[in-house]
Amino acid sequence: MKVLVTGAGGFVGQALCTRLESADDIEVVGAVRALPAQAEGSSSLVAVGDIGGHTDWSQALSGVNVVVHLAARAHVLNEQSKDPREAFRRVNVEGALALFQQSIDAGLKRFVFISSIGVVGGSTEGKPFTESMPSAPHADYAHSKYEAEEALKALSQSSGVELVIIRPPLVYAAHAPGNFARLLKLVALGVPLPFGSVINQRSMVALENLVDFIALCIRHPAAAGETFHVSDDDDVSLPQMLKLLGRGMGRNVILLPVPTGLMALGAQLLGKKNLYTQLCGSLQVDATKSRSLLGWQPPVSAELALMQAGKNFRRSHKQGG
Template sequence: MSHVAVTGANGFVGRTVVRTLLARGHEVTAIVRRSAGETGGVRQCVVGEAGAAAWPPGLKPDAVIHLAARVHVMRENASDSLAAFREANVIGALRVAEAAHRAGVRRLVFVSSIKALAETDGGRPLREDDPPQPQDPYGVSKLEAERALVRFGEESGLEVVIARPPLVYGPEVRANFLQLMSVIAKGLPLPLGAITARRSLVYNENLADALILCATDPRAAGECFHITDGADLTVAELAKVLGRHLHKHVWLAPVPANWLLAAGKLTGRSAQVERLVEPLRVDSSRIREKLQWQPRFSVDEGLAQTAQWYRSTQRGRAS
């Protein structure tokens, strides 16, 4: 078994990665900004505000899964958002790579985003070698980090693996996905009945499984992989499946996409609306063929687990 260090181990995906590594018998070191309490079997390195770039003395894992990042936010407060994203996602990632290399780490798995490539699919599922066209500071910073890490790997010999997930969901999900479940649970109407655009997504357990394979399989060295559940849903289909697992009827009003886009412009929520009405299908055949990876959970199973978690949180609040 391998010794794997995980930066951002307290995050939504990080917690799942750590739990899965432990379940498979790997030695795990969690590199975090602040302690989230004791976790059995995990060595925890708290690096404070210095972030994961402050490499813990004496830490020499076989591989690092780098999840720590400045994430995409809908309401940006930084006066120069691109500079802020670059500082965390580009410079920060390079510092981790440099420190890991000095410590003798063999491989770094950089968890990027499909937003480093594009916001829409242009008529067919996006492949790893498609020309990148990021559209916002977050996507730009992720692409720049990918390129900087690949160059560093070529110069230093550190094996760099790039992983690009689309929308990640699962228990403890936040942001828009949580809001969607809340609207469905309340029985409120959704103006999504006329939306036919399909979008890829990935259950966090499937993502964790793929990231661990990227960290431990010799065949992954130097590769870039898209990671998805393998089934692309329209947002209307997604709402219906969630409604079934939440035991709620879903009322989908057939509002035309151009009306929604116009409303988005008027309310300053164009980015949110575009994510609902524009297609973003992702081709994840490379990791399936190269590493023989298959998602352990179907979309329906992943959404069922996510809905079950949501129901449990609502019961807890009601009691």
């Protein structure tokens, strides 16, 4: 089996390629925007340039049976685009559709699309998100993923190419980007943190667990035509998460009981309302379908994965500093 992984140089892409390359019966091709200097001449990496509606995927798709489409314009911390929604659409919608259409022409069997739980919404209140819930994307990134999902479903139905959609929540590891990286740095500082009064529940998925689930969806017959939510075995609160990261770093995390209403007000005044919601709000995912239909179980528990993330973060910064 020959598998194309787009976004092969990214956080999830690198881990997935490493996992798939360990299988004796899988040949992996990784698509990247540009070849890194040390990879020039590599037969396993293909440069495709900027991703959009006119990207030529023909070289990357040659002989491929399955595509895992990870490449995307994700959350941008310092947005520079004058039209962010259009910038997300160009990569995440037009780029995905161009790849799928060219995959049809190349005789592809299965297309695994990595979407986002944000397609369903940005927060939950007591009831976790299921695959059957109506979509309610909350940001430009999530809107683009939703639009791509719907368009890819139509193309799959008309072409016969099997489509698998995976909607992960926050994906984490010691080298994760975004908000998780911020939390790691806060814990590493060793200063008291104002989250002792936060009572929330967050579904997340360890990088190792997500990669394992994607690998299963590449092969499993029952995954065809399905949409899956994927998460760790247990949800965690923000205080639990910080304590586990601290345990991995060998630090005692001190959490101050600052009223959440005060933190919410401060976040709003500072223009960080979304950040407060992402850290202190609840977002729970029902991943029952992934377990019942595919028989999947996360290889690593949330508790162990969070402690390992803290441990690896501390180790890498010791080596680097």
